[in-house]
Amino acid sequence: MATLTPMAAGATVGNPWLNIAIFASFVIVTLGIVIKVAAGKKSAGEYYTGGASFSGTQNGIAIAGDYLSAASFLGIAGAIALQGYDGFLYSIGFLVAWLVALLLVAELMRNTGRFTMADVLSYRLKQRPVRIAAATSALAVSFFYLLAQMAGAGGLVSLLLGVSGEAAQNIVIAVVGAVMIAYVMIGGMKGTTWVQIIKAILLITATAIMTVWVLGKFGFNLSGLFQGAVDTAKGSANEKTVATADKLLTPGLKYGKTDTTKIDFISLSLALVLGTAGLPHVLQRFYTVPTSKQARKSVEWAIWLIGGFYLLTLVIGFGAGALVGPDAIAKAPGKANAAAPLLAYELGGSPLLGIISGIAFATILAVVAGLTITASATFAHDLYKVAFKGGNVTQEQEMKVARWAAIGFGIIAVLGGMFAKDQNIAFLVALAFAVAASANLPTILYSLFWKRFNTRGALWSIYGGLISAITLIIFSPVVSGKPVEAATGKSPSMLQGVDFHWFPLDNPGLISIPLGFFLGWLGSVTSKEFNESKYAEMEVRSLTGHGVAEAIDH
Amino acid sequence: MSHEARDYTDNADPYLALQQTQEFGDLRRKFRGFVFPMTAFFLAWYFLYVLLSIFAPDFMGQKVFGNINIGLLMGLGQFVTTFAITMIYSRWASREFDPRADALGAKLDGIKEH
Numbered sequence: 001m002a003t004l005t006p007m008a009a010g011a012t013v014g015n016p017w018l019n020i021a022i023f024a025s026f027v028i029v030t031l032g033i034v035i036k037v038a039a040g041k042k043s044a045g046e047y048y049t050g051g052a053s054f055s056g057t058q059n060g061i062a063i064a065g066d067y068l069s070a071a072s073f074l075g076i077a078g079a080i081a082l083q084g085y086d087g088f089l090y091s092i093g094f095l096v097a098w099l100v101a102l103l104l105v106a107e108l109m110r111n112t113g114r115f116t117m118a119d120v121l122s123y124r125l126k127q128r129p130v131r132i133a134a135a136t137s138a139l140a141v142s143f144f145y146l147l148a149q150m151a152g153a154g155g156l157v158s159l160l161l162g163v164s165g166e167a168a169q170n171i172v173i174a175v176v177g178a179v180m181i182a183y184v185m186i187g188g189m190k191g192t193t194w195v196q197i198i199k200a201i202l203l204i205t206a207t208a209i210m211t212v213w214v215l216g217k218f219g220f221n222l223s224g225l226f227q228g229a230v231d232t233a234k235g236s237a238n239e240k241t242v243a244t245a246d247k248l249l250t251p252g253l254k255y256g257k258t259d260t261t262k263i264d265f266i267s268l269s270l271a272l273v274l275g276t277a278g279l280p281h282v283l284q285r286f287y288t289v290p291t292s293k294q295a296r297k298s299v300e301w302a303i304w305l306i307g308g309f310y311l312l313t314l315v316i317g318f319g320a321g322a323l324v325g326p327d328a329i330a331k332a333p334g335k336a337n338a339a340a341p342l343l344a345y346e347l348g349g350s351p352l353l354g355i356i357s358g359i360a361f362a363t364i365l366a367v368v369a370g371l372t373i374t375a376s377a378t379f380a381h382d383l384y385k386v387a388f389k390g391g392n393v394t395q396e397q398e399m400k401v402a403r404w405a406a407i408g409f410g411i412i413a414v415l416g417g418m419f420a421k422d423q424n425i426a427f428l429v430a431l432a433f434a435v436a437a438s439a440n441l442p443t444i445l446y447s448l449f450w451k452r453f454n455t456r457g458a459l460w461s462i463y464g465g466l467i468s469a470i471t472l473i474i475f476s477p478v479v480s481g482k483p484v485e486a487a488t489g490k491s492p493s494m495l496q497g498v499d500f501h502w503f504p505l506d507n508p509g510l511i512s513i514p515l516g517f518f519l520g521w522l523g524s525v526t527s528k529e530f531n532e533s534k535y536a537e538m539e540v541r542s543l544t545g546h547g548v549a550e551a552i553d554h
Numbered sequence: 555m556s557h558e559a560r561d562y563t564d565n566a567d568p569y570l571a572l573q574q575t576q577e578f579g580d581l582r583r584k585f586r587g588f589v590f591p592m593t594a595f596f597l598a599w600y601f602l603y604v605l606l607s608i609f610a611p612d613f614m615g616q617k618v619f620g621n622i623n624i625g626l627l628m629g630l631g632q633f634v635t636t637f638a639i640t641m642i643y644s645r646w647a648s649r650e651f652d653p654r655a656d657a658l659g660a661k662l663d664g665i666k667e668h
Contacts, residue, residue, distance in 0.1 A: 085625060089607060092632045096600045099639055103589040223620025230621075250615030251607035251625050262608045269604040273597070296647060303640045307633050449586075536573040543581055544659035 015350045019160045022358035027179055030198060030362070034183055034191035042188050044395055047402060048115045048377040049287040050190035056294035060301020062193045063285050065200030067094075067276075067302065068309055069367040070152030070337075073203065074360060075429065076310070077343075078336030080317020082326055084229065084248030086255050087317055089265075090430075091310035093272025097433075098306065100277040100441075102299040107292035108448045108542040109283055116374075117280045118382040121443050121462075124534035125455040128387050133462040135382040137439035138280035140466055141432055142375045143412065145279065146368060148428035150177075150417030153364045155337045160357045170418055176365065177414035183369045184376070184406045192369045193288060199366045202359050204309055210356070211312045213347050214319035225315065228322030241326050248321065264505040268430055271509030275433025278440030281374040292545045319343055368413055376405035419494065430507055431473055438465030438512035442520045448542060450524070451535060457524030465516025472508035477501050572662050581654050588646060596639055603628050 038050075045051050054062070072094065079087030113119035118134035150173065157172040183191055218224040226249055233245035247253040255265035276282060286295045320329065320339035323346045332338035344356035380402035385393050442461045446453040473479065481499035482492045490496060505511075541547050572578050607614055607625055614625030 085607075085629075088626075088629055089604070092600075092603070092629055096596060096632055096636055099596050099636060100593070102640060103593055103643060221620075223622055226621040249621055249623060249626070250611055252611040255608060256611055265608050266604065269601070273600055293648075293652065296644065300640055300644055303636060307636060311630075311633060533567070533570055536570040539582070540569045540572050540578065540658075540662065543578075543585060544655045544662065546659040546662050 015354070016161045018350050018354040019357050022354040023361045026358050026362050027365075030195050031179075031182065031186075033194055033198070034187035037194055038187040038191035042399065044115070044381070044398055044402070046190065047188035047399060048373065048381065049284070050188065050193055052288060052290045053190075054193060054288045054294075056289055056297025057301055058193070058197060059285060059289045059294070059298040061200050061305065062196040062288070063282065063298055063302040064305035064309070065196030065198075065203070065363075065366055066281065066285060066370045067306055068200065068203055068363070069429070070149050070156070070360060070364045072306075072309070073207070073313070073363060074152055074156070074337040074340055075148075076313050077317045077320060078329065078339040080314060081229075081320035081324070081329055081339040082336050083254040084318070084321070085251050086253050086265075088314055089251075089255075089269070090272065091313060093269050094276070095303070095307050095310055097273045097276035098299060098303045100274065101282070102296070102303065104448070105277040105283070105444060106286050106295045106299045109444070110286045110289065110292045110295035111542045111545045111548050112448075112538055113283075113287060115284070115287060115381050116377050117283045117440065117444070118378070121447055121458060123447065124531050124538045125447070125453075125458050126529075130455060130458050130462075131382045132387045133459050134440075134443070135378045135387070137435070137462050137466045138378045138382075139375055140470065141278070141436045141440065142280055142371045142378075142409075143416070144432035144435055145281070145429060146371050146409075146413050147416045147419065148432060149364050149368050149371070150413050151419070151428055152337055153361070154417050155333060155335070156341070156357060156360055156364070159333045159338050159341060160353075170414075173417040174414050176361070177368075177410050177417070180365050180368045180372065180413070181407060181410040183365065184372050184410075185403060189288060189373055192366070192373055195362075195369060196366045199359065199362045200305065203363060204305060204312075206356055206359055207309060207312045207316060210319070210344060210347060210352075211315045214315050214323070214343070217319075217323070222315075225318050225322060229318045232322050232325045236325065236327050238327060238330075248318075260504050263510065264507055267434075267505050267507040267510035270513055271430055271434035271437050271507055274437035274441050274509075274513060275430075276436075278436035278444060279432070280378065280436075280440070281370050283444075284374045284377065285370075291548060316340055316343060323347070372406050372409050372413070375409040376402045379405035379409075431478070434473075434507050434509040434512065435466065435469045437509060438469040438516040439463075440465075441513075442516040446520050446524070447538075452530070453520070453524050454527050454529040456527035456529065457520045457522075460523030461516050461520030464519035465512055468515050469508045469512035472503045472505075472512060475501050476503045476506055476508065478506050568662055572658065577654075577661075578658060581651075581658060584654070585651060588643075588651075592639060592643065596635065599635060600632065603632055 043051075072091070076087060076091050079090055081087070109120050112123055116135075117138050118131045121134040122130040153173055153176050154169055157169055157176075161172060183195060187194070215222070215225065218228055230245050230248055233241050233248060236242050236245070244253055255261045286298065289295050289298055317339065320343040324339065324342045328342060329336060329339045332342060341353055341357050341360065345353040380398050384401045385391060385398050439462050442465060443458045446457060446461070477493060479501065480493050480495045481501035484491045606628070614628070615623050617623050618627060
């Protein structure tokens with residue numbers, strides 16, 4: 001069953017020109033739409049949030065488009081294909097996390113903020129220091145998230161276009177980056193939102209078709225599909241894969257090996273469930289709707305679409321395990337990230353592969369565009385306008401800075417795409433989640449719910465969470481020191497040939513998230529600062545939605 | 555936000571006044587009384603699932619029918635509860651919370667006009 005002859009050569013799959021044609025037509029069509037809906041000179045509000053003019057339903061679909069990134073689609077499908085049950089655990093964490101956003105964050109954020117995460121965090125605290133801190137961590141989280149998306153682009157490019165040389169791959173990544181910058185420059189948030197909506201619909205439709213197709217091959221019997229994945233793994237040429245084939249269906253294949261991996265898994269789970277509501281580009285999406293009721297509706301839609309999609313990836317992942325097989329996936333450029341495209345090729349040959357990879361490219365484009373808007377809004381609005389210039393800038397100046405920031409961030413995206421190509425992107429995204437949950441979420445929740453919270457608490461929590469999370473990542477096995485694998489002759493760590501790790505876990509969340517919360521508490525109780533009237537204003541507005549319309553009309 | 559925020563500080567008193575009313579206290583209690591226990595519930599249920607997966611793989615691996623085991627059913631159960639909480643919250647918010655919140659917001663407009 002698992003015969004994929006083109007893979008044997010280790011080269012490309014399908015017809016590269018068809019892949020390029022489908023991708024190019026997607027870019028042309030969406031760029032056309034972006035120009036139609038959103039071209040022209042923009043106010044800051046239009047550029048950052050599309051003038052808050054989207055409906056809850058539209059925004060919910062766009063959130064799904066934003067969230068169902070390359071990590072969700074390629075990464076989770078790959079993780080399920082290779083690790084079975086343990087891969088499925090990712091999608092559960094990614095989904096349940098939305099309840100934090102729904103119940104505690106989305107509506108209150110919409111009611112108290114306007115453009116960026118820092119709007120809410122600095123609302124009743126000292127503007128300048130808190131904005132600088134919030135902007136720093138927003139940029140850091142966006143950077144990690146971006147790295148994951150661009151890593152996905154790198155792997156996908158080499159798989160689909162047959163470019164395996166370092167230089168050729170980098171050129172393609174640069175092209176992806178340039179197209180993304182064009183979306184952002186021309187369309188701002190409005191154009192980007194439409195790209196995300198189109199992409200979400202395409203992605204969910206295509207995945208649903210593949211799911212039915214896979215299930216059809218197994219007589220619409222889920223249990224039979226699982227058996228197929230186990231059987232294929234048993235037929236593997238790799239002894240280790242054969243030995244663990246039965247474990248695909250039970251927990252522990254990846255994370256049950258040692259006590260360290262078990263604790264690592266708890267750390268990952270914590271980061272996943274608490275990270276979503278601290279992701280700046282997700283939070284900014286709540287500002288694209290006019291009211292808290294629409295923000296609620298956005299999250300409802302997002303939960304239904306994202307949850308439904310993850311149920312589909314369960315079938316896609318096991319389908320890739322059964323029909324493509326772990327050996328072919330491991331040999332493909334991009335490894336686990338290639339599982340879903342390879343499955344498409346197995347099912348529908350070159351045309352379906354072209355469509356799926358076109359959508360996967362579009363996914364990366366749309367998500368990176370969203371991240372770029374968030375990063376440029378953070379830079380121009382929080383850092384340049386409020387923190388550096390004390391609010392004394394014209395809208396033209398702010399927009400000019402925002403556009404340059406978008407270009408700068410786009411260049412960073414391209415450079416970042418050249419690193420970490422072989423890392424599983426779901427895993428890289430998990431690091432972004434850990435930083436978001438450590439540095440952003442404590443301050444968001446404290447400022448919305450804890451009266452006593454103040455500037456020192458915010459600064460300690462943001463910087464403490466941020467620095468501890470990043471430090472632990474740098475000294476974790478992710479960056480250095482994983483033993484060299486016999487099969488590839490390379491260490492799975494980012495850096496080869498050095499070992500300076502002392503932190504045992506891959507994911508820092510278990511330490512850095514509680515630390516972020518603790519420092520927020522400690523900083524607050526050791527400082528007397530309390531702004532009674534701003535607190536009243538923030539709390540009343542957050543719950544009643546008072547003044548939210550005025551802020552938009554402004 | 556800073557510009558808007560500054561405009562409002564001059565009128566900060568109405569907010570303070572409203573915050574100290576009985577009705578606003580009730581609204582806050584009602585909101586927190588719903589979202590906090592719900593959050594505690596879904597986090598507890600999620601971590602129960604995570605911890606069982608990692609520390610009781612044999613239990614989670616017990617087959618219920620075919621290749622479908624307890625762990626998989628509990629995992630799908632996480633999807634079910636997430637969808638259910640979303641629906642319950644949405645219904646609660648539009649029936650119980652929104653009318654009260656809107657009424658208080660309207661009242662604030664009344665205070666500010668005086």
